[in-house]
Amino acid sequence: MNQVSGVSRTNEEAEVLKGLCDWVKVESPSYDRAGVNRMMDIASDAMRELGATITRIPGRDNLGDTVTARMPWGGDGPGILVLGHLDTVHLKGTITGPLPVRRDGDRLWGPGIYDMKGGVYIAYHALRRIVRAGEETHLPVTFMFIPDEELGSPTTREYIEAESMKNRFVLVPEPAQDRGNLITGRWAFARFLLTTKGKPAHAGAFLNKGSSAINEMANQIIRIEEMSEPDRNVTFSVGVINGGTFVNVVPAECTAQVLAVAPTQADLDDVCNRMMALKPINPEVPFKVKQGAIRPLFEPSEAVIGLYTMAASFAKEAGYEPGHGMVGGGSDGNFSGALGIPTLDGLGLCGEDFHTHNEHIYVSSVLPRCDVFEQMLRTLK
Numbered sequence: 001m002n003q004v005s006g007v008s009r010t011n012e013e014a015e016v017l018k019g020l021c022d023w024v025k026v027e028s029p030s031y032d033r034a035g036v037n038r039m040m041d042i043a044s045d046a047m048r049e050l051g052a053t054i055t056r057i058p059g060r061d062n063l064g065d066t067v068t069a070r071m072p073w074g075g076d077g078p079g080i081l082v083l084g085h086l087d088t089v090h091l092k093g094t095i096t097g098p099l100p101v102r103r104d105g106d107r108l109w110g111p112g113i114y115d116m117k118g119g120v121y122i123a124y125h126a127l128r129r130i131v132r133a134g135e136e137t138h139l140p141v142t143f144m145f146i147p148d149e150e151l152g153s154p155t156t157r158e159y160i161e162a163e164s165m166k167n168r169f170v171l172v173p174e175p176a177q178d179r180g181n182l183i184t185g186r187w188a189f190a191r192f193l194l195t196t197k198g199k200p201a202h203a204g205a206f207l208n209k210g211s212s213a214i215n216e217m218a219n220q221i222i223r224i225e226e227m228s229e230p231d232r233n234v235t236f237s238v239g240v241i242n243g244g245t246f247v248n249v250v251p252a253e254c255t256a257q258v259l260a261v262a263p264t265q266a267d268l269d270d271v272c273n274r275m276m277a278l279k280p281i282n283p284e285v286p287f288k289v290k291q292g293a294i295r296p297l298f299e300p301s302e303a304v305i306g307l308y309t310m311a312a313s314f315a316k317e318a319g320y321e322p323g324h325g326m327v328g329g330g331s332d333g334n335f336s337g338a339l340g341i342p343t344l345d346g347l348g349l350c351g352e353d354f355h356t357h358n359e360h361i362y363v364s365s366v367l368p369r370c371d372v373f374e375q376m377l378r379t380l381k
Contacts, residue, residue, distance in 0.1 A: 044069065079139035080141050080170075088112030110360075116348055177327055307343075315372050
């Protein structure tokens with residue numbers, strides 16, 4: 001079992017948990033540019049202290065910046081890219097409301113602690129162990145911190161793909177699946193923005209003179225979600241809807257966002273074709289579908305399975321035996337995996353209920369998962 005020289009496992013765990021909780025206490029929902037950039041400042045300072053050279057790309061569309069941190073060893077050739085995001089789905093104020101940072105035995109709660117600040121932090125700590133030992137990795141190591149992953153990485157996909165192409169391997173410390181399993185593939189995802197345009201009128205005096213944008217959207221949502229085929233893992237879901245101004249006004253506009261999941265390329269093509277072919281149900285209410293961010297299909301390859309086999313051997317030494325497989329949740333690993341770059345995902349912490357107010361990690365997974373990540377950094381060549 002690995003240890004930081006001169007520091008017991010108990011003390012090391014306490015150090016890691018304190019650092020992680022400090023990160024979690026900085027709320028960074030995707031749309032809060034200031035909050036995300038505070039996290040980028042913290043991550044930049046942490047990596048700079050390890051000797052990394054920091055490159056920061058200003059955000060666009062009012063989203064946060066992208067930070068790349070390169071370690072000064074391993075030469076200029078292809079190396080290891082550690083890919084993680086620092087934005088979360090938890091709105092500002094969550095930490096003082098339904099999801100405060102708290103611990104009860106082996107469980108530790110907090111906004112984004114499982115998805116995925118915990119994973120990013122143990123990846124950073126694994127590298128910190130190597131630096132503290134005065135050692136280097138065989139390959140150059142680059143960390144890339146993403147500000148908009150929870151939105152589908154609409155402003156950063158090009159940066160992720162460009163950086164991935166420079167590297168031999170990509171390690172993604174997204175949450176582990178099923179209490180420890182690693183991820184060797186991910187289904188494809190497509191997002192769509194729906195807009196309906198109604199005709200306003202006084203809802204009390206002249207209801208019959210208006211045409212409701214919300215009514216049209218409600219009918220469209222039912223139709224869209226009924227296209228799901230859960231037995232085939234093809235799903236359509238509406239997660240955001242906005243419309244109307246006052247209850248006594250027939251709503252003139254409504255918008256909604258759709259997330260579609262497809263386990264194969266043929267399914268993804270079909271999903272996109274079906275969404276873009278949708279027409280108004282009420283001909284008096286214009287209806288528009290705009291395609292948004294796409295996460296391409298990431299399928300396992302021989303090289304990906306090789307990465308899993310290596311990680312599984314290190315995990316066995318650390319006391320656990322993870323399985324692997326393709327999963328339905330998307331990540332920035334979709335981009336590198338789809339490019340054919342050997343990508344191992346799900347290297348983060350074990351936990352439960354990400355994207356909810358019960359999001360938590362298992363403290364007992366922190367150091368064993370860090371052990372595996374450290375050995376991957378040390379061994380890959």
